[in-house]
Amino acid sequence: MPLFELIDGIKINVYSNDHLPPHIHAIYNEFEAVISITGKEIIRDLLPIPQLRKVKEIITENENDLLALFKALNPQIKNL
Numbered sequence: 178m179p180l181f182e183l184i185d186g187i188k189i190n191v192y193s194n195d196h197l198p199p200h201i202h203a204i205y206n207e208f209e210a211v212i213s214i215t216g217k218e219i220i221r222d223l224l225p226i227p228q229l230r231k232v233k234e235i236i237t238e239n240e241n242d243l244l245a246l247f248k249a250l251n252p253q254i255k256n257l
Contacts, residue, residue, distance in 0.1 A: 181246060182235060187228050189235055191243065193250040201243060203232040212236060214243045 181189040181201065188204040198213045200220055205228045211220040217233050224232065236243060248254075 179246065179250065181243060182239070184235060185228075185231060187231060187235075189232065189243075191246045191250055194253070195247070195251055197254060199244055199247040199251075201232075201236065201247075203228070214240060214247060 179191055179193075181191055183189070186205055190202045190204065192202065198218075198220075199215065200211050200213045203210045203212065203224060205224055208223045208225065208228070210222045210224040210229060210232060212218065212222075212232060213220060214236060217236055219229075222229065
């Protein structure tokens, strides 16, 4: 599981052999959220509000890099 970024104790991971939509896993202590990269829709959210806001900022600032990483780690998914 490649760690994309670690900011303020929040780990942003992108996994290989994952599923659509392209998304990240944000982990903060015992909490985890799964958020789509392009629309920032929350797929699963268990993060405290301040950390969730920070994660959305990180996604917005790094959208192209996150998408490229998701595509590189998930070549089995066509038409991304």
